[in-house]
Amino acid sequence: MEKLKGMLLAVLLFVFILPAASLASSNETKTSTDVKGFDSNITNNSLAVSPDEETAVVSDSREQSLLVYDLKKGTLRKEIKGFVTPRNIVFVDGGSEFVVSDSTLGTLRFYNTKTLKLKDEVVVGPGAFGTAVSPDGRTMYVNNQAHSTVTIVDLETHKPISVITGFAQPRQGIVVSPDGAYVHVTNFLGDKVSVVDTAAKQIVREITGFSKIRAISVTPDGGTLYAANSGRNSISAVDISQGKIVDEIQVGQDPYGAALSPDGKILFASNKLDNTINVITVPDNRVIGTINGFNEPRQAITFSKDSKRAYVLNHDLSISLVDVDTRTITKTIQEDRHDKVDPYKLQVLKSEKVGNYLADSKGMTLYYFTKDKPGVSNCTGKCLEIWPPFHAENIKVSGGFHHSDFGTITREDGQKQTTYKGYPLYYFSKDLQAGDINGQGVNNIWFVLNKNFER
Template sequence: MPRRDWVPCLPYEEILMNVIKKTVTALTLGVALAASMSACAAQDRWTFDGDIHNNSLAVSPDETTAVVSYSQRPDVVVYDLKTGKVRQVLTGYVTPRNIVFSPTGDVFYLSDSSLGVVRKIDTKTLKVIADIPLGAGAFGTTLSKDGSLLYVNNEAASTLSVIDLDHQRPVAVVPGFSQPRQGIRVSPDGKTVYVTNFLGDKITLVDSKTNTIEGEITGFNKLRAISISADGNTLYAANSGSNSIAVVDTQKRAITTTVIVGKDPYGAALTPDGLHVYSGNLGDNSLSVIDTKTLKVTTTVTGLKAPRQAIVFTKDKSKAYVLNEDLSISTVDLASNKVVSTLKAD
């Protein structure tokens, strides 16, 4: 289990024992524990897994709104990308983990591992529509191809929850992982969910029809973010432990080569045309740009501040938005691979 840091509200052991007595399954335990402690978390900045750091950036389908978070900050910033200004700062979070917009963009979903929920938020009003309780440890999220399901990693319970978004409840909980964190992707054909496991340094493959584990890919080193090519045949994975991006043949379920990048890479973002992978290098404040044909680093983007997984490309393939540690967003021109502007939080 991860280390817990908190300002005491009630003794943790007392709360946990009360929950255990009323709990018969791992999922129920997580939900009950979150319900018992979420009020305390929001009030006193108790963190369930505050020693795990990550950030998230999501851009609405119409590319007018960006929502950003960093797990060490309890606020979530919403930017208007047309005006370049902050629309609003959302409060009441503890360790916000991942953000994803619905296909229509009218709502977005935000996970918080200390509150143990996925929160559904109206994009226009920025009001909370619903909280979906999943238990402390709720982390990485991704949508099914039709947008009807939300897959949620739980790094504490080592499970994958499958959420029916119409009914806002889990329809399946898949066990058998090893601390799955932010990295999770659905294959282009929608048949396979790729789930990263930080412990064990492997990617687990889940059959999306049966919600069962069907295989794994091993050999990573402090596995972070992943991306998948449009044909589904190649997967790119960030190895922060070896300063590299692993290139995976998904048919063979094996690493075919690795590309050395900058220091402590967390991101492995594939451009919409599939020609380049951008590695977000936390340790040297840069992006490494990899040519996917030659599998060589062609250039390095500098002028960033602790970039991680949060890299999003515009649909016209002209820009990348990169989240910095202070929740500012740097815009990178993809033609020159230079930072051309930065939106700053108030």
Template sequence: MRKTASLLAASALWALAQISTAAQAFDPDIRNNTLAVSPDESLAIAGNSQTAELKVYDLAQGRLKAALPGFITPRNIVFAPDGRRFYVTDSSKGLLERWNAGTLTLEASLALGPGAFGSAIDRQGARLYVNNQASNTVSVVDLNAWRVSKVITSFSGPRQGVKLSPDGAELYVTNFRSDKLSVVDTSSLSVLREIGGFNKIRAISISSDGGTLYAANSGDDTLARVDTRSGKITATVAVGREPYGAALRPDGKVLYSGNLKSDSLTEVALPAFRPAAQIGGLSGPRQAISFSMDSRKAWVLNEDLSVAELDLATRRITRELKPSAN
């Protein structure tokens, strides 16, 4: 009995040690931020990997609505297409969390392993893809069954950048370590090919016809334009310092880079693919840029988790949502 008790005690201590280890920040030197706006444009939810809570903003009233605690290294937030739920990855907890957008309460958690990072959801809200930069994998999550249906391998440090083509047939995954894009067939869930030639690739966007992809190169301060059919970079354009964002406006007429070191956005006119303007007054913007569906507004996340609301016609900040109720 004493031996059994000792073994149980040792097992309990080991479990506590694992919990303590898991509670430590995973890769704290890898920093990112995330911003998601609900489909009805009533809520904006923001976070960064240095803050243990998410900020929820009421966009109609322009104020902080709530702060959601309990995170360690939140990496990405995406809303379900119907807006009823949103999903959060936390690389230190190794979890995908499902939250109720109406009550702002946690509904369920799914273990994906430490390193869970960027995520992309399909138009039906049935499948979620999650990058894992620690295990060099992408987890395919069946949201209805709430389980991992497959783990795709052969990536190289996949972080924030992951996007579905508009028709949902292909998934584009950025590999930060190898500076390549992996193209995944979503039917077979296998890697079809790779696209290279990037320089510290960050965020990506895809045109509505699926024929053109845009990527931010933070290594040489450019945005790249890629022909998705040929898999070749067809042009690059110089933007601000250390661009993380490559955000395509819903109307497809303008692309914006979020320039971390320039505290600005660069507006790139399309299809000409040339700089049209610089929008200043921001603080360390990265890839966390969201748009209204009518393409008139943009919401840009600052380093302090405040959100700047931009009038895109005048290129001016019309209001700033503060991360404090005071």
């Protein structure tokens, strides 16, 4: 039997992992821009904070590099290049190293936290995504969305030791239970959580009933699992012993994050389209407040060991430092490079007809389309000839607007478009000069933009 198990493991390693070795090897002399991510259409970001809270490492799968911040100084330490689609970051070995998964390269890269030098690269197979470490720090579990597997890696030898099958596109969501006995894995297909017995190295249960499941977390006592449902704007509370959802907490639009504080008393639900975080008390599952001022927060949230501070990654890879007790952003840490985009200043103009409204830097009026949805433009084809999309980066604005409410989407035609609270912004082709508002009320579906979408 043991011989048979050994043969099966060898086959799994050959099928799922070894093909990536040639890719990783072939990329040794190339820059990351030579390779296009095979799964780059799947986007995510990641944030890891060292146990001493001195270092933070962040990534965005659309960027082919990492940013390393000095949290004490609030400055950028280094940009580490050479990735294709970096997926997840986690500190190991007491914080002396951090590990980065790259789904295109199919590897885990180990870096020294002090020197930021690459120490090792371990092949785990194309599709490597979310990662989680056992409580004893000896084992890493790696989701593989391309092969629908989870690879087990020995962190002492840096070698894959087993591959678990039976998942359905596991992506970023993976959490080890506090006692190390189980691993909880989200499946993009089927909207379910697979529960893995770590001793048996196999799936022993599946929990269903989610809707576009995103982040998950488990309470310190191992009794409850929380999951973000971006499909129904809620956080599900799961009784793990029963294996079913026992409570549903309504939150903001498009929740991605469901991060628990280490003391298990507070849960942060980050809402990507609202640019907010709902603060939820545990175990009574009550929303006690909303924190504003973020920029498309996703799953990348981590707490300090004493649960007094939280670090939240924004769309622009800046980090918002949050005081948990006062529920306020106390500081934002961001890169300060000479090649950054200059601020783009929007104007707030006033008209007797519509009151205050938003315009671009030259005074040309901006509009929104009532048939759009947050994050989605429904103006296509000939519509775009009349209503061209507006786009600008690093927006600055006053007059009651907040820069964190502005974001960017990539349209189906590939164009970038600026959004306000998720809604795409447009020009009107018949506005010929600054101050024109000829598009106001067209067909009763096009309107100038003010702070509260008043018509």
